Amino acid sequence: MTTSDVVVIGAGSMGAWTALRSQRAGWRTTLIDAFGAGHPRATSGDESRILRASHGADVFYTRWSREARTAWLAFGEEIGETLFVPAGALWFAHREDGFEGHSLATLTSMGIPVERVEPAEMAERWPQIRADDLAFALYEPEAGLLLARRGVVAVARAFTTLGGRFESGWAEPGAADGRRLLDVVAGDGIRHPAETFVFAAGPWLPTIFPAVLGDLISVTKQDVVFLGPAAGDNRFGAEALPCWVDYDAAFYGLPAVDGRGVKLAPDRYGPVFDPTDGERIVDPETVRLARRYVARRLPGLIDAPVVETRVCQYETTPDTHFIIDRHPDFDNVWIVGGGSGHGFKHGPVIGSHVVSRIAGAPPGVEEERFELGRARTFQQNMRTGAQVRLD
Numbered sequence: 565m566t567t568s569d570v571v572v573i574g575a576g577s578m579g580a581w582t583a584l585r586s587q588r589a590g591w592r593t594t595l596i597d598a599f600g601a602g603h604p605r606a607t608s609g610d611e612s613r614i615l616r617a618s619h620g621a622d623v624f625y626t627r628w629s630r631e632a633r634t635a636w637l638a639f640g641e642e643i644g645e646t647l648f649v650p651a652g653a654l655w656f657a658h659r660e661d662g663f664e665g666h667s668l669a670t671l672t673s674m675g676i677p678v679e680r681v682e683p684a685e686m687a688e689r690w691p692q693i694r695a696d697d698l699a700f701a702l703y704e705p706e707a708g709l710l711l712a713r714r715g716v717v718a719v720a721r722a723f724t725t726l727g728g729r730f731e732s733g734w735a736e737p738g739a740a741d742g743r744r745l746l747d748v749v750a751g752d753g754i755r756h757p758a759e760t761f762v763f764a765a766g767p768w769l770p771t772i773f774p775a776v777l778g779d780l781i782s783v784t785k786q787d788v789v790f791l792g793p794a795a796g797d798n799r800f801g802a803e804a805l806p807c808w809v810d811y812d813a814a815f816y817g818l819p820a821v822d823g824r825g826v827k828l829a830p831d832r833y834g835p836v837f838d839p840t841d842g843e844r845i846v847d848p849e850t851v852r853l854a855r856r857y858v859a860r861r862l863p864g865l866i867d868a869p870v871v872e873t874r875v876c877q878y879e880t881t882p883d884t885h886f887i888i889d890r891h892p893d894f895d896n897v898w899i900v901g902g903g904s905g906h907g908f909k910h911g912p913v914i915g916s917h918v919v920s921r922i923a924g925a926p927p928g929v930e931e932e933r934f935e936l937g938r939a940r941t942f943q944q945n946m947r948t949g950a951q952v953r954l955d
């Protein structure tokens with residue numbers, strides 16, 4: 565087996581982009597995935613993911629998400645595929661001083677297009693949304709959704725087109741020499757030696773490194789339902805309806821794309837989940853919550869049937885910041901993950917960041933948030949925070 569410069573384990577958004585960036589940097593790169601790119605067990609394997617700039621007062625993720633947007637758009641153009649749907653994103657604010665108010669100030673100060681929309685104006689622009697209980701809405705016209713599964717498959721394909729090697733199989737750390745890992749062993753016993761290893765294994769990271777990550781990444785079941793609008797009802801497609809996030813009500817959704825129905829998800833943590841063997845059947849309670857939500861917010865969907873369901877998983881760190889750091893026992897092993905419900909869009913920037921760290925760049929001050937050894941206190945600010953009950 566020839567030695568690679570870099571072996572990346574995991575072809576989700578984080579690993580596939582890291583492999584592509586690594587191959588583009590001129591390093592001989594091997595990408596290994598247990599089930600292939602864009603498969604239904606992967607966190608990146610869903611049809612769609614929101615790409616938004618709003619991150620409250622956090623300038624760092626706001627900047628990263630803008631860089632990621634540029635990278636996804638450029639990549640889509642390069643390969644001649646539509647991966648980004650420019651639907652925009654609406655954030656429903658229940659109070660003036662919440663996540664949305666902070667996002668409005670941050671985006672404005674950074675020159676990112678953003679609008680404050682009052683409830684009366686909401687009723688004119690998006691009559692399919694009931695907004696009479698809101699303080700205001702924040703509208704990001706340049707946000708939208710990424711065709712996630714398709715995107716990951718395209719990145720992995722671009723990687724192999726550039727000469728990168730893609731292997732299938734469950735990979736585990738193999739032989740070591742002091743603080744250097746020498747190889748990983750894939751399912752069939754084949755050894756893959758390399759100078760550097762990147763484990764971008766999403767929700768499987770705590771299984772691979774239980775001592776290091778067992779307490780740091782929680783893997784929970786997350787149900788998603790798709791409601792099908794009536795034939796000819798165009799109010800809920802991406803041309804008419806933005807992605808939306810009801811941050812304080814811990815609910816979010818995406819417009820219907822590719823005729824798949826309107827996607828809705830309660831953003832509460834589900835039970836602990838096994839990403840390999842877990843049965844991907846949604847809890848009827850999720851459907852009940854989704855129906856209760858649309859009755860309040862999108863009444864035109866009250867009678868819409870469930871046309872599809874999906875079970876994904878969060879791999880959440882206590883403070884919802886990613887993990888991008890060296891393994892504490894190995895100088896040439898990187899751990900990349902902890903997407904915490906907001907990691908997909910950042911794939912291209914995470915890939916660039918990992919490659920620059922492998923090349924020897926120190927983390928910037930803001931990037932110290934990704935460190936493994938840092939004390940992390942519980943907060944779920946990068947996703948949503950359930951503060952309002954919608955009945």
Ligand SMILES: Cc1cc2nc3c(=O)[nH]c(=O)nc-3n(C[C@H](O)[C@H](O)[C@H](O)COP(=O)(O)OP(=O)(O)OC[C@H]3O[C@@H](n4cnc5c(N)ncnc54)[C@H](O)[C@@H]3O)c2cc1C
Nearest residue numbers: 574576577578598607608614735766768876903907908909
């Ligand atoms: C319901 C839901 C909604 C979300 N919404 C958004 C959103 O709107 N916007 C956003 O940006 N993010 C969102 N996220 C988060 C985002 O999807 C994740 O942060 C991101 O997809 C994680 O990517 P990853 O590459 O780390 O992991 P994954 O996509 O899970 O990829 C890991 C890969 O590693 C492989 N693997 C694991 N172990 C091994 C091994 N030992 N050997 C070989 N291969 C292995 C797996 O097969 C898998 O393909 C959401 C997540 C969920 C669950």
